[in-house]
Amino acid sequence: MAALSSRPWWKDAVCYQIYPASFKDSNGDGLGDIPGILSKIDYLKDLGIDVVWVSPMFDSPQVDMGYDISNYEKVYPPYGSVKDMEALIEACHKGGMKLILDLVINHTSDQHAWFKESRSSKDNPKRSWYIWKPPRYAEDGTRLPPTNWRSYFSGPTWEYDEHTGEYYLHLFAKEQPDLNWENEETRKAIYDSAMCFWLDKGVDGFRVDTVNMYSKGVEFKDAPIVDGRFYEQPAWLYYANGPRMHEFLREMNQNVLNNYDAVTVGELPHTSDPKKVLEYVGAGDKQLSMVFQFDIVDLGQGREHKYHFEEWKLPQLKDIVAKWQQFIEGTDGWTTVFCENHDQGRSVSRYASDAAHERAPSAKLLALMLCALTGTLFVYQGQEIGMTNVPAGWPIESYRDIESVNFYRAMAARTHNDPAELAYVMRSLQVLGRDNARLPMQWSAEPHAGFTDCERGPWMRVHDLYGDVNVERQVREGEGSVLGFWKRMIRFRKEHADVLVHGAFEGFGMEDERTFVFGKRVGEKRAAVVLNFTGEEQTVELPEYEGLVLKVGSYEDAENQELGAEGRIRKLRPWEGRLYLAGC
Template structure:
């Protein structure tokens, strides 16, 4: 973990790659590490400084590699440890860094540690995972130790017939949670999951579920908010537990302090900015920065995320403002992102993916993100304006365990009620984790140039690939891809204002436009964005000085007029 003086990870732009869906080099229908290496110059040319690779470890793939069976091996269809070493070298030789996904809240149930742990109650590794005896109802029915609901539906407890106890899994039953209370377990995690890769030159980690390692030891029942179901959402009870900050300090002291790394933690269910600051204060040496999910959680259902409720633009603006300003006057740092491997595509969620507005919307969102304070994260395909899967895709075309499990659970408890299932599908069409995992669209050849396999890709290719692809955009100066390159150059050229500047929202109640300023010393920029298809006016704050038009997403737009066309965005500098 670097201190405040070492800021390569502050000024850098991060590009997230989902290995299964980026580029298939050997025609087996699945992306792989050699495929990523073949595109490394494309990534560099985009303006990227740091590559973040989603899990590529040995895994049975029940949850797309977030169920790790061996931290020191690579999933064979993706390649080998030598391939990762080649990717590290490919990044470093081009002046880029590489960070890996660190998944250490849980392992796969096929990990050697868990196989030993479940082999008997007396095994030395029994306490490396979280085991509890059953509870019994008054009528003698065997019950789980508490009523917590898994993120993937159902109970967090799985009964083990062999040893007659339950083990805890916050995610799938194939993902048993590690027991961080055990110092021997923690040391093994540090050695196998971290030191192994840091010693090979990896530059840091995106840390999965970073606030779930400390769950306490009491495991009380969660309050009932979803009537008629035994299992209840319980993130308030297993996130940010009593020893969480202690564990992260130890991780830094024992491992990260020996290297020049960056860490970015996935921090769900932590709505209080003061609490988030405890994680990211530079002097406390826990995390360099975190992903706070309020923006990508907009509109998600309260009892379950796929009960989509929608949101207003003022909600989006309030969220952006809160997480852009919470580090002001502190030694903390923040992130800017609106897409990742778990979220619907930003053009479909926040703007318009209708053919007539899609490109302009994608450029407008690029302007918003590139003007944000903090380290900027871009997800593969975002740079060409990829969109959510079409609404006519049936549930059978979705692969993700979270979507499928929830759909099936609603089908079961409603006797396949068409209205209930239609409501779930509407949520999945907006929020489903499959949308960002569709194969990367490289060209207009079969399967979008992602694979040359005759059988096609591991998951259905988006129907839009002939219209939205890298090949058609890379030489087009008006394309979404060219605009992203332009915006990333502008972000770095004016990094004081855009990366480090002070954010101020203007006209925050307006439900049509998002206007904000960025200020650094005497330098000031004004960003104006129209989030509707209709023409909108905006107030030009002339009292600050003359507005010099810097960039816009419409060719030859008149920057002197305080009227915005549909989904138009502009950035001015204030002189």
């Protein structure tokens, strides 16, 4: 383990992701904004946050909630201004926190000036800044797209442009054309506009969106057919982790990031091989500081279609945790700890129980687990109070996310509105849909959850349970609340960073479908974590570590339960977790 003085600051950091539209509205228009974030700086500092990550706040038509950027150097006006962002950067730094932004450079909005030029004519100097291809034709003369690739938001990845008679590539919405990273001039413009502009203002780094999709090769082959009902097929094997991907990232570091000592955390989907992941995060190769590996949040997703929910068992979750805890051992790589973000369902609903009497214990259980794992910890807004997925009864009309709505419409068309099929789709969206994480932050029991005082309400429906689950109530409840427990666990994690943040992981009884027991070790120090992932009392066996002492329990009276305990057998109540230390 590296000496404390030589460790990069970001390894020990606790990061908090903010989704601007849904965090806090300061001006009563129903939409969250940058001044709203500024008003909660003390809240974040009190929680124990070291890094604030702000999801896209750039100027955008908002087809995909800001991930369709029309100008990297401006702020979406309803969110505020560049001056507001400068004030937020300064406030974070004064509060002892860093600030990172989303770096969305696989694609832009079709309203970006670059793309407007690119589509204006085939001989425009910026034509090659995006990926254009001529059509194919079937034997009967029917015009076809260049490949059969399926977009993440349903339908083809190619959009035909009548003006120039060619298709442009968009892995996401048709309003999000993909940039051509094969063009050196394009890359330089990206570095200058999307990166240096903000780094010069004091931003401390980036969460890098779709970080393994910039190099798509040049062959553009058809994808294998895995679902015969559709012409379009998943094609990530052709556009993820392409032939020049590592070259591009090395160049990005050499030309930009190294000059600012900026941290990067990459979004790395479709990459389940630890050896491939290490190619991105090895410190000696200077590509990315760390990545989000998606196995844990992909749990339960369908094989052919994301929103075809599939039941899973606890050993699957445990194997994923063990895999990404252990893959950096003996290397110069680093990892992340997370189970929520703006693209996922809420962890309490997905991995534990959001039933009324089990919601708080479940949220504390997950907090204890996450805070005991090696890597940089990321917390998503509302996770610290145990926010849950949308209620099962919400209709599709209450959903706002383009991915969810497009998938529902596609399945409705394909199945001729089959009630059983659409009920299955709605169940899947209720578990996995991105809107689950995008509901307004629940600050109080006031109207609209204290998120806004807009008379017509917020931009998106507030969760039905905001009166029961909100910050103000949990602050009153103190340490016994989910929020209070998160604060305690973050403090505890930092106090014992040597073993919790940097220790080696080992799992015990990994086939058990009810409980999760794991150990952490560094030098002579040991930590043991026991977790009950059921709504019934369970028995667990502590690891054979000498001198284990209970330090934290997700139930307030956990210490009383230890009195008179003999041997290594412990009884855990429903959704209970405990953490023990030895060798302190």
